[in-house]
Amino acid sequence: MAFSERVTRLKSSLIREILAAAQRPEVMSFAGGLPAESMLPALDWADMPAAMGQYGTSEGEPQLRELLAAEARALGLDCQASQVLVLSGSQQALDLAAKLYIDKGTEVVVEGPTYLAALQTFQLFGAECLSVPLAADGPDIAALRARLEQHAPAFAYLIPTFQNPSGVRYSESARAQVAALLDEFKLTLIEDEPYRELTYDGGMAQPIAARLRQASWIYTGTVSKTLLPGLRVGYLIASPDLFPHLLRLKQAADLHTNRVGQWQAMQWLGTDKYRDHLGQLRDFYRGRRDAMQAVLLEHFADLADWHLPQGGLFFWLTLKQPIDTRTLLGPAMAQDVAFMPGEPFFADPDANPGCLRLNFSHVAPHRLQEGLSRLAHVIRKAQAAQTAA
Numbered sequence: 001m002a003f004s005e006r007v008t009r010l011k012s013s014l015i016r017e018i019l020a021a022a023q024r025p026e027v028m029s030f031a032g033g034l035p036a037e038s039m040l041p042a043l044d045w046a047d048m049p050a051a052m053g054q055y056g057t058s059e060g061e062p063q064l065r066e067l068l069a070a071e072a073r074a075l076g077l078d079c080q081a082s083q084v085l086v087l088s089g090s091q092q093a094l095d096l097a098a099k100l101y102i103d104k105g106t107e108v109v110v111e112g113p114t115y116l117a118a119l120q121t122f123q124l125f126g127a128e129c130l131s132v133p134l135a136a137d138g139p140d141i142a143a144l145r146a147r148l149e150q151h152a153p154a155f156a157y158l159i160p161t162f163q164n165p166s167g168v169r170y171s172e173s174a175r176a177q178v179a180a181l182l183d184e185f186k187l188t189l190i191e192d193e194p195y196r197e198l199t200y201d202g203g204m205a206q207p208i209a210a211r212l213r214q215a216s217w218i219y220t221g222t223v224s225k226t227l228l229p230g231l232r233v234g235y236l237i238a239s240p241d242l243f244p245h246l247l248r249l250k251q252a253a254d255l256h257t258n259r260v261g262q263w264q265a266m267q268w269l270g271t272d273k274y275r276d277h278l279g280q281l282r283d284f285y286r287g288r289r290d291a292m293q294a295v296l297l298e299h300f301a302d303l304a305d306w307h308l309p310q311g312g313l314f315f316w317l318t319l320k321q322p323i324d325t326r327t328l329l330g331p332a333m334a335q336d337v338a339f340m341p342g343e344p345f346f347a348d349p350d351a352n353p354g355c356l357r358l359n360f361s362h363v364a365p366h367r368l369q370e371g372l373s374r375l376a377h378v379i380r381k382a383q384a385a386q387t388a389a
Ligand SMILES: Cc1ncc(COP(=O)(O)O)c(C=O)c1O
Pocket: 033, 088, 089, 090, 091, 092, 115, 159, 164, 192, 194, 221, 222, 223, 224, 229, 233, 234
């Protein structure tokens, strides 16, 4: 069959396959980034106008755009509602940005590790992903400078707040240095912030996009992690030079985001009800994080190193004795435990063995002991076999 040339680069998403296998109720899944079911708020649809069933504008509902712009201004991002494009999930920002910038062989800068589905999208369009290693407080600035001096990438894709998968939150100084570098090289920034609101120590940092003076930017967010991922409502805010192009690409992709989901999001954003809900969410997830930290210390202290994540939904473990964690998935699933191997989060998976991502929002606390002790056992067994070989 004659499919497009780009389809030869389409990799199946490992996470989708794991999530499908992890559907069985007996599976303890640390794999996905799913919100806890019990924290999905009850929705009231009673007052939704019938007009929401009609076609809408590609930009999104005007009131929602106003609310999102006001929220972004409160973070320090100087923007107007006219720069806001409502999307079918923030995932669509990656698709539109890829269509705007990437031809076969186009270089783009990403963090190492970075969001798996961003790699997948960029690579589908033919990108060469140039990684910049991440440390505990942000990217390796010297490595970023070297990338910009030696290459001519189309954009830098960064997740500076509670990064997926590593949980890293860039420090103030890292944010300032990254912004200065992007301005110096006039490199477009794509800043992806689905986890910003899930902060457990109360810390809030200004987006990098808010610090730029020269470079173009796309800032993207979502209600998936704070309300419901099933609504499929995300957004991007772009510098005025980029907005018209992104709008046309959105039109070509799906005309507009579903209005029903947009209407529901409008019932929450900027309200006291939403603030209360966010407070409850943070308390709940902080509790789950702490419960997981306690059990990890019990079973993984001699196996791996990690930082306590101050936000987001993940622990990122680095095994003291590296092993390709993709090989652990089969044995773990046989024990009804799912997790995310770390290798696929790198542009060069084979060069980065030995990390795993564990979600802490989904598995009920009473199953943590069992799930993590089984996973630790699988790792010990594989490492013993590796040593013996
Ligand atoms: C870093 C990052 N970006 C984007 C997304 C996509 O989110 P959504 O399309 O649900 O808004 C996710 C979801 O897990 C994510 O972790």
